[in-house]
Amino acid sequence: MTAPESSDTFSISELGKEFGITARAMRFYEDKGLLCPARNGQRRIYSRADRTRLKLVMRGRRLGWPLDEIRAVIDMYDTSEGELKQLEYTCEKISERRERLLQQQRDIESSLRDMQEIEQRCRNRIEQMNIKPNTPASSKPEPARDE
């Protein structure tokens, strides 16, 4: 009877390593109410559910959300119970969040198009330099598209 294979619980450094964050960050998230792992004495014991919550936190962070917004969103996962008022309020917040997500989606698509355009200009220029070195640049840097 040794350690279970792909464990059901994790230490703070295990999860930290998996998600590329420090123990300090995880304790900070706990302070802010984003996580609340079980304890064995002093030591934190993270369950699979905790790991999932942390995954949601990291997703929010990659999207640039502040921690308290992330907390609000995570809380929504659990607040499908509750009073009518509460449920309606949650629906409202979901709408707002969806709006912002769709805005971000549009921003990303614009950015991707811009990246493609810039890359194209760069590659053209590089090719030109390979064919006839020492040619002064000819591509007019078109002002960025206006979206």
Add this chain to the structure above:
Amino acid sequence: MTAPESSDTFSISELGKEFGITARAMRFYEDKGLLCPARNGQRRIYSRADRTRLKLVMRGRRLGWPLDEIRAVIDMYDTSEGELKQLEYTCEKISERRERLLQQQRDIESSLRDMQEIEQRCRNRIEQMNIKPNTPASSKPEPARDE
């Protein structure tokens, strides 16, 4: 000969109003090298090009980028000129940025799916309360999907 209709230049408060930010923020962006408007004496005069740059800044902010990354990206728009080394370096940075954009895109799609699921649960619950009030909740809050 009166004021030109849809102006070619803007004051700091005009642009601020248009984008929903304060003059302080715009001066801060200038400090950080994101903007460099012309001057009439002391006063800042923003051109259409400045307005476009500011638009790019705001887009970056909505995507949660730090200001110096935004600056790096904006600079890329202008650095399609330059030395070979520089051009290749720009291409590299574009790749990295594209990777992160695609990651954000995936994160957004996951989030949108989650929002939809939560909203569905909420609406179901609300409907149930309308049909037979005072029924204790029956929906098991499935743990969040693991993407």
Add this chain to the structure above:
DNA sequence: ATTCACGTTTACGTAAACGTCAATCAGCGC
């Protein structure tokens, strides 16, 4: 018994992105 790898709390430090004054100036409307 001691070392060592991890983990804990407490506390202070810090970088980023502004907010919030205060003092000052410049044009204009009367």
Add this chain to the structure above:
DNA sequence: GCGCTGATTGACGTTTACGTAAACGTGAAT
């Protein structure tokens, strides 16, 4: 001339999201 509006430059304050160091606990290995 005088007041009002809008702009400018400091300078200091604030919030967020951690980093960093200090001082201590703890179980396993030597």
